[in-house]
Amino acid sequence: MLALEGLEGLVIIDEIQLRPDLFPILRVLADRKPLPCRFLILGSASPDIVKGVSESLAGRVHSINVSGLNLDEAGPSDQKRLWLRGGFPESLSRLKRPRRIQVARRLYPHLPATGPTAARNTNTRRADAALLGHARLLSRKQLECIGNLPIPRSQKQNDPPLRRHPRWSVHGSSTSTLVGKHR
Amino acid sequence: MVRLLPPWLENTGKRLIKSPKAYIRDSGILHSLLSIRTQAEKESHPKIGASWEGFALEAIIQSQQAESDAYFWGTQGGAELDLLICRGGKKYGFEFKYADAPRMSRSMKIAQNDLKLEALYIVHPGNDRYPLDAQVEVLPLVEATKLRL
16 A cells, blocks of 8 residues: 555556455545556456455446457458467468467466466366357356356346346356257 | 357347357366266267367457457347357358258248348358358358458
């Protein structure tokens, strides 16, 4: 708090998921009037952290979900390459493909609870599990295992416009139990 | 990393699928996990259809800014629609086909009739665009991302 209090202008905090304890401090700092600075917080959007944000920074924060390069940005003529390599700039531009270990590394920041070495193996396994579920249906049980998502208890079949579907967009740590269900 | 696509539930007198579908959002990560390194390996891989579905779906949801109104639809009978986008009370359907010249399937007709779709787009990796029916059109991904829904 002491370190952050004196700053002015735009303050950027990277990898916020490593220090979720900053959120309560940011709340106090963001409530100062007049506000001497703005905070740009970068990092993983894993459900736990988003939860922290919505609890402590409600009304003070606007979140932007950043994805990889899209078809427009990569150029429509590069569609084949984008499809093969994906939208992360390094893997799109580099001649080498993203390796499994890099994939695991990318997943690692989403799992602050596990240690670096353990996480690498665990994440590889979790990613494998997620892989089985790609473009498949998930059972309710599998869903409930995924990062404490709010699932409506009774999904009646009528009246769809009146019901708000939760936005099921999951990141990082939630890939653990995405095992595909065959119909 | 993972997108869960919620089911669209509407009473059409049929038993609907109520579990969401999961996609790995980045196709590069998917291919890396599948140990696909080259275009040739991708094209001969049994999962290429699912890969195209995920890649095209992500591109369309992003470009159409449909994060909160994108669904899939399926019945227990086997008919399904890969992506349903609801805009201004109208429903637009998308089917992703890894094929040079996709055709109408029974499943698409059922989706079209049951959901009363405004339009049904069949998105394929090729460059051709042609209509199959008054409301059904085959089109390349680039054009699908630029549709005005």
